Amino acid sequence: MQKIKTAVVGASGYTGMELLRLLLMHPYAELNCVTSRQYAGQALDAIFPRFAQMPGSDLQFTAPDAQTIKESGAEIAFLALPHGVAAEYASALLELGLKVIDLSADFRLNDPAVYEEFYGTPHPATELLTEAVYGMPELQGRSKEIADARLVASPGCYPTSIILPLVPLLEKGLIDPQSIVTCSMSGVSGAGKTSNTLFSYCEANESVRAYSVPKHRHLSEIEQELSIAAGEKVTMSFTPHLVPAHNGICTTTSAMLKGSPSEVTQALHEAYNSQTFVRLLGKGNAADTKNVTRTNFIDIGWAVDERTGRVLLFSSEDNLGKGAAGQAIQSFNLIAGLAPQSGLQNV
Amino acid sequence: MQKIKTAVVGASGYTGMELLRLLLMHPYAELNCVTSRQYAGQALDAIFPRFAQMPGSDLQFTAPDAQTIKESGAEIAFLALPHGVAAEYASALLELGLKVIDLSADFRLNDPAVYEEFYGTPHPATELLTEAVYGMPELQGRSKEIADARLVASPGCYPTSIILPLVPLLEKGLIDPQSIVTCSMSGVSGAGKTSNTLFSYCEANESVRAYSVPKHRHLSEIEQELSIAAGEKVTMSFTPHLVPAHNGICTTTSAMLKGSPSEVTQALHEAYNSQTFVRLLGKGNAADTKNVTRTNFIDIGWAVDERTGRVLLFSSEDNLGKGAAGQAIQSFNLIAGLAPQSGLQNV
Amino acid sequence: MQKIKTAVVGASGYTGMELLRLLLMHPYAELNCVTSRQYAGQALDAIFPRFAQMPGSDLQFTAPDAQTIKESGAEIAFLALPHGVAAEYASALLELGLKVIDLSADFRLNDPAVYEEFYGTPHPATELLTEAVYGMPELQGRSKEIADARLVASPGCYPTSIILPLVPLLEKGLIDPQSIVTCSMSGVSGAGKTSNTLFSYCEANESVRAYSVPKHRHLSEIEQELSIAAGEKVTMSFTPHLVPAHNGICTTTSAMLKGSPSEVTQALHEAYNSQTFVRLLGKGNAADTKNVTRTNFIDIGWAVDERTGRVLLFSSEDNLGKGAAGQAIQSFNLIAGLAPQSGLQNV
Amino acid sequence: MQKIKTAVVGASGYTGMELLRLLLMHPYAELNCVTSRQYAGQALDAIFPRFAQMPGSDLQFTAPDAQTIKESGAEIAFLALPHGVAAEYASALLELGLKVIDLSADFRLNDPAVYEEFYGTPHPATELLTEAVYGMPELQGRSKEIADARLVASPGCYPTSIILPLVPLLEKGLIDPQSIVTCSMSGVSGAGKTSNTLFSYCEANESVRAYSVPKHRHLSEIEQELSIAAGEKVTMSFTPHLVPAHNGICTTTSAMLKGSPSEVTQALHEAYNSQTFVRLLGKGNAADTKNVTRTNFIDIGWAVDERTGRVLLFSSEDNLGKGAAGQAIQSFNLIAGLAPQSGLQNV
Structure with a gap:
């Protein structure tokens, strides 16, 4: 070939x-x-x-x-x-x-x-x-659009980890779109290859902190895609954190549940069962960045908090992989007519 | 002496x-x-x-x-x-x-x-x-009670980082008590000195994940103290995470704001300006665990998200220090009639 | 195929x-x-x-x-x-x-x-x-023996990092075989997947120490292979250390130089220029584990200390990769008649 | 006071x-x-x-x-x-x-x-x-000189970890002064507070490597003090390494043993039994940086390798503590007439 x-x-x-x-x-x-x-x-x-x-x-x-x-x-x-x-x-x-x-x-x-x-x-x-096509191939109808595109806008790292778990629930009306609160934790490579002393080993090691509060730039694309899925303008709370890891993003999102716990499970399975790079961990399981670093996988788990009525969504991905370069290669494979997993089955 | x-x-x-x-x-x-x-x-x-x-x-x-x-x-x-x-x-x-x-x-x-x-x-x-007295000396009237107690129940690590920022706002009615969502990130020492392989270096390093979802045991004492402050039964969403650090807890809490941004600032200053171990970082500043590890300080910052109407509270402490042993020494100092900072001014 | x-x-x-x-x-x-x-x-x-x-x-x-x-x-x-x-x-x-x-x-x-x-x-x-054939394919004549073997003894992690840089110098008589002193630093995965508290995150993080002194088991195979290369019984000093990294071995070896600096360079190039998985970094360059983790490469640099008359050899490899599983796959490829790099060109 | x-x-x-x-x-x-x-x-x-x-x-x-x-x-x-x-x-x-x-x-x-x-x-x-007085108070007669000095030259971090274990052995003629080989591993803070990308979290984490080979600047003061102790000009091999830790230096030194193992033990005990900040770990024990970080202690262990006739010396200290600021405070205490441990008993 x-x-x-x-x-x-x-x-x-x-x-x-x-x-x-x-x-x-x-x-x-x-x-x-x-x-x-x-x-x-x-x-x-x-x-x-x-x-x-x-x-x-x-x-x-x-x-x-x-x-x-x-x-x-x-x-x-x-x-x-x-x-x-x-x-x-x-x-x-x-x-x-x-x-x-x-x-x-x-x-x-x-x-x-x-x-x-x-x-x-x-x-x-x-x-x-x-x-330009927003290059998240797991969204409905999107892989066809990407395959035909001249210009793909490959998504941001935080947005990938937030949008994928939420879209199936928003599309089915299972959560209140105005009640979304997200905390993400990113490894330091998310800050880029930089000479900023803030990201030196001695400053970033043994340091955990929120940053870019309360309005990180990635909110713009997150809310855009969530609004499309919800059919209404979505505004949400998003707090990113830096943690002492090389790579990986761990995202915890909660929202008021309108449907039943089993509808949540069903919606996620319907959306992603046939997706090569989305791994559903099942109800009651959180996602761990260590299972996805240097891969193109995004792991998604969920739980229902009956005390507060909130559904919790847990996702993990490699910020440089599925959250950036890996997802871009997915678009490349689509454009080039290759199998989705080409060059991406690295663990 | x-x-x-x-x-x-x-x-x-x-x-x-x-x-x-x-x-x-x-x-x-x-x-x-x-x-x-x-x-x-x-x-x-x-x-x-x-x-x-x-x-x-x-x-x-x-x-x-x-x-x-x-x-x-x-x-x-x-x-x-x-x-x-x-x-x-x-x-x-x-x-x-x-x-x-x-x-x-x-x-x-x-x-x-x-x-x-x-x-x-x-x-x-x-x-x-x-x-038994819940031994959090910064709560109003509490240091007197501790000084007189035979039995002090020293608070848990997560609760300390969550209760202290919230109580002044709940007491003044500045937030909706039923809208609280908290994410905390703890260093691995929070799991104790354990032979569990899950907390071995190779499993815990480069690993970020939520756990004990959706009902961590610490919720019981957190909600108890928040309910007292709010004057009503508080139920909240709390998700703890494990991050690759030795010690330190970073907590991000948000709630729907009912008061004004300046009332938030004022309430926190009124509550904690005279407290030796609470350091207020001011509006717009997040807290970093690296500044509090091996100290008895808790750092608190905050921000207001006008887009969602939520106030964000950021706190950091050492889970073993202010979140455990340090706070216990505070009670010891009170019982023994010593100055609050005795033996605790270590940085 | x-x-x-x-x-x-x-x-x-x-x-x-x-x-x-x-x-x-x-x-x-x-x-x-x-x-x-x-x-x-x-x-x-x-x-x-x-x-x-x-x-x-x-x-x-x-x-x-x-x-x-x-x-x-x-x-x-x-x-x-x-x-x-x-x-x-x-x-x-x-x-x-x-x-x-x-x-x-x-x-x-x-x-x-x-x-x-x-x-x-x-x-x-x-x-x-x-x-049984000692399965280090880069040693002279060894790949043919491995290809024909029923039983391959795949080398230990430390031995691989020590033997490969030394053998060409010993074979050419460029160093004094009785003057070898080696220090190695290994990531914690070298201790295996263990529930021993010594290797828990909180004990192994921020901890650097020698262990198994002065007679680590790996000395047996190291000295065996060095003796073959030297044509005389070699006894050497070897001190392994544990450092807070997931994987990777960094080895620094020194020995009294008998030849000239350029002969060292020449011997290494002759031995390894055509080897897929040995990367020569050149004189004056040390090896860094971060370039070899999760690969099958071993990087080798060297320097001559004119003050003491010692040649310094620097090598880095992944203890689980070239130091264990990767090298075993090299033997597999040889036995199966596959190209040397099959399944091993992962970076 | x-x-x-x-x-x-x-x-x-x-x-x-x-x-x-x-x-x-x-x-x-x-x-x-x-x-x-x-x-x-x-x-x-x-x-x-x-x-x-x-x-x-x-x-x-x-x-x-x-x-x-x-x-x-x-x-x-x-x-x-x-x-x-x-x-x-x-x-x-x-x-x-x-x-x-x-x-x-x-x-x-x-x-x-x-x-x-x-x-x-x-x-x-x-x-x-x-x-100027070289400010290493544990050397014989030195604390008196420091107390009387106007100008103290506080020693370097690597030198402290290398000189202290060797001096008693050199003074008693127990080792061959021309056979010393040292490997040290330092945490990243040894590179200073720098914006150099080489020391950024993502470059320094999971990275172990030698540097400044073969002639690190600290050799000058190490060899000066060792020569004084040996009564002859000492030239030695020293290779520093950077490891992914915040602070701490772990040093492994070996030299040809001329005396007996028990003489080694005796010499170290005679030299340091009464020293507040030197902790002798005994024969067969290596030193671990995690026990000395953020303290002024230097831990020293040793072993004799009968196979090679070399004695091994293991030392650990905090590069910023005993290796820099802590040792400077020792000089301060001497000059000011304070007790040696004043302000230094922090663990």
């Missing part, structure tokens, strides 16, 4: 590194171009010694230039760039005939006003918003 | 070890008796090499026997025993004229029926429930 | 789990039988939730019985059993016509007297010692 | 922070001046929230100016500054009549040529070298 030619634009951070890892191991993907302003001219394995002696790891970083990317032969480009910058490259690459899977926030929001509210600047490429 | 003679009953676990640590450093406490069925006959510093060459660390463990404890000269006994067992020793030691600070759950609940509901057995010593 | 049918005997510990992980991802291996006295009758993914929804993970554990293993159709059996027990199963399975890759110490030592000295009991199956 | 007035110059890093911690808890020290170019004008507890509500923590940082320090009333100044800069402040403060305890390398070496060899620049204040 012919391999699909790919580029990773902005490959120097942790999301970029995870994309490289997955593409180097992918049986049907070829890595034709990796860009990094900082590392241009250096070999991939000089920057990421973990990848040395893997086939393909001798590729050289180039400066991020749309024409260069095109000339590498790449058919599909992954963008692991900051928001704002990503939109710029997306436009240029689409223009040149590539398909684009963008891991930034630039094309996740349908409404440019919401983008401006949460990201503080006018949307950089509103003309592309209509065709 | 004459030192107060003390005993630690059940000194082999992490709470017992923290009590020993604080008592060995306490300028006005003397350690006269430490008991451990497992370690009887061995020297304290053979079991806890960290304490070797500290004055007092050559004391020998004895088997836990009330008469032996009495004969050591101890005036005040700390019980770091499992619930059920603690009540037994409390009765015997009170009988012999000692004062007792119990760190188990045995005397925390006013209502024996609630004890039976949450702990699964009939209360072992109902006759002592009336005189 | 037909898949090779395999069994993992004793699959409940960390080495067994890593074997399962590698076999579940291996393109040409089929997992036909997994045994565990403790988990017999339960599904593999119930015990290892990380593997759930991976093809093959619904296999049931059986009790460890040679006949049952044979009847599963398995052609090659991996033994992840304690020493002593492993020899018993090896004999029975060889008898039944299977090939055996044993990850215990039972067949690593040529001399049963050395086995008895280091393991404290007479060797359980001396008749098999002659045909 | 009158408190001694102190200043901490360069108080923004981890060593400075540990000095502040110890001085805030010290019963006979007063903190009169803290300097930091970066934080001048801010309160100590705004920068170090851990210290908030400790008496003395409301002090403001000032810019580092000798005259200002003098005017604060400080009698003794601790310098936690980079080498080179420290010498400058030492000269100025001595001139103004203060006593100086310098934690940098500036006054540790008797020979300015060695300073230049290891630190790459000419010594900045050779005129002060004669009177």
